[in-house]
Amino acid sequence: MKYGIAMFPSKRLQDEVNSYRKRYDPHYAYIPPHITLKEPFELEEAQIDATIEKIQSIASQVEPVKIVIDKVSSFHPVNNVIYLKVQENPNLTKLHDLLHGKDFKNRDHTYNFVPHITIAQGLADLEHSDILDLMKMIDFHYEETIDRFQLLYQLDNQVWAVHETFHLNKG
Amino acid sequence: MKYGIAMFPSKRLQDEVNSYRKRYDPHYAYIPPHITLKEPFELEEAQIDATIEKIQSIASQVEPVKIVIDKVSSFHPVNNVIYLKVQENPNLTKLHDLLHGKDFKNRDHTYNFVPHITIAQGLADLEHSDILDLMKMIDFHYEETIDRFQLLYQLDNQVWAVHETFHLNKG
Numbered sequence: 001m002k003y004g005i006a007m008f009p010s011k012r013l014q015d016e017v018n019s020y021r022k023r024y025d026p027h028y029a030y031i032p033p034h035i036t037l038k039e040p041f042e043l044e045e046a047q048i049d050a051t052i053e054k055i056q057s058i059a060s061q062v063e064p065v066k067i068v069i070d071k072v073s074s075f076h077p078v079n080n081v082i083y084l085k086v087q088e089n090p091n092l093t094k095l096h097d098l099l100h101g102k103d104f105k106n107r108d109h110t111y112n113f114v115p116h117i118t119i120a121q122g123l124a125d126l127e128h129s130d131i132l133d134l135m136k137m138i139d140f141h142y143e144e145t146i147d148r149f150q151l152l153y154q155l156d157n158q159v160w161a162v163h164e165t166f167h168l169n170k171g
Numbered sequence: 172m173k174y175g176i177a178m179f180p181s182k183r184l185q186d187e188v189n190s191y192r193k194r195y196d197p198h199y200a201y202i203p204p205h206i207t208l209k210e211p212f213e214l215e216e217a218q219i220d221a222t223i224e225k226i227q228s229i230a231s232q233v234e235p236v237k238i239v240i241d242k243v244s245s246f247h248p249v250n251n252v253i254y255l256k257v258q259e260n261p262n263l264t265k266l267h268d269l270l271h272g273k274d275f276k277n278r279d280h281t282y283n284f285v286p287h288i289t290i291a292q293g294l295a296d297l298e299h300s301d302i303l304d305l306m307k308m309i310d311f312h313y314e315e316t317i318d319r320f321q322l323l324y325q326l327d328n329q330v331w332a333v334h335e336t337f338h339l340n341k342g
Contacts (some may be wrong), residue, residue, distance in 0.1 A: 001182060008332060011172060015327040022328065029200050032332045150333065156186040157193065161179060161203045162321065165336035 001045070004160065005038035005055070005099060006031070007149040009067065009117065013142050017084065017117055024082070024120030024131055031160040033117050035067070035086060037149055038099045051104075052164055055151060058098040059166040064147040065091045072119070072135040080128040083116035084140055095149070095168075172216070175331065176209035176226070176270055177202070178320040180238065180288065184313050188255065188288055195253070195291030195302055202331040204288050206238070206257060208320055209270045222275075223335055226322060229269040230337040235318040236262045243290070243306040251299040254287035255311055266320070266339075 008014065017033035043051060068087040075081040086092070096113045120131055148167050152160040179185065188204035214222060239258040246252040257263070267284045291302055319338050323331040 011324060011326060011332075014332070018326060018328050018330075032326060032330060148335075150336075153182060155182060155189060155203060157189050159189075159203060161182075161185070162333040162336065164319075165321075165333065 001043060002040050002154040003043050003051075003163070004036065004040045004152050004154070005149060006034040006036050006152060006160075007065070007146050008032060008034050009142070009146060010144050013069075013117075013144065017119060020119045020135070024123060025118060026122050027118070030158045031152070035092075035115050035117055037096055038104075040154065041105050043105070048163075052151065054103050055099070055164075055166055058095070058101075059149070060169050061098065062095045062168050063091050064145050064168045064170065065089055065095065066143065066145045067092070067115075069117070069140055069142040072132070072138070072140060073116070074128070074132050075114075076125075076128060076132070078111075080121065080123050080125065081118055082120040082123075082128065082132050082135060083118045084142075086115035086117065089115070091168075172214060173211050173325040174214050174222075174334070175207065175211045175323050175325070176320060177205040177207050177323060177331075178236070178317050179203060179205050180313070180317060181315050184240075184288075184315065188290060191290045191306070195294060196289060197293050198289070201329045202323070206263075206286050206288055208267055209275075211325065212276050214276075219334075223322065225274050226270070226335075226337055229266070229272075230320070231340050232269065233266045233339050234262050235316050235339045235341065236260055236266065237314065237316045238263070238286075240288070240311055240313040243303070243309070243311060244287070245299070245303050246285075247296075247299060247303075249282070251292065251294050251296065252289055253291040253294075253299065253303050253306060254289045255313075257286035257288065260286070262339075 014033045021028040069084045071085050073083060073085045092115055123131060148165055150162045151164040153163050154160050185204040192199040240255045242256050244254060244256045263286055319336055321333045322335040324334050325331050
């Protein structure tokens, strides 16, 4: 089964991001706006319990993450993804790194960790640059603290469902 | 914010139900196949923590639920909902009843608790009876044990996101 790990911002932020994703993100219907912590990976039924234990232990080692967003950016020319950039944050980086530690599969990550919330993807070059220019004129500013993240699994229709909710260490 | 409480069956069962919902259930895109434990209710931000504590205490009092499904049914003429009927089960009934106890809002329920997984809804009478006849010819048989349920909140685009995962008491 295919699993992934993600963190969801407040409803308010999700609703705003969705108002753009609806038009510009073909994954809009598959998962609410999120910060990906670990890209999709395969897990056999027999490995799930042990993996959840590892993730639980990691969650207990990391404090809630204060996310600050104040700009739109793009991964172009690597790919045409427009996103809200989440400022670097030591807790978030630690969480990501622990979730890619030696106990885990798919440790290789081709790209550096750039925490973000996707707004648009899969657009042709011209449309991508138009939308990006438009988005850059909008004043995005969000600060909020996220105290949990989730292990999700993907259904055959590509929709992601939640298997488990993990709480960051409240100290 | 609008919250709801639901239980999700295995991926295998969700995938099969989705193959029908895709055509016959306008809520297909809003939430994966589920058993509703508590209909949508409003909750203020300030009440969330206390409500979660109550639900956690309830989860600890109920054992995992073995669900058995072996027929398709309909709520017609009350409404044109076609569903997989989940056989009555004392744990499931207990869970439902505790979630409608005196500590909770929206305790009134107009209908008795008929645990089910919706396949189709909102169809016109004629189509409803055609689809129901068709569905009744399919041999559905599922038995599985569900050990968790979730508190969800609804985004502005009607999609339900998960706030918390509760584990039934494993004894």
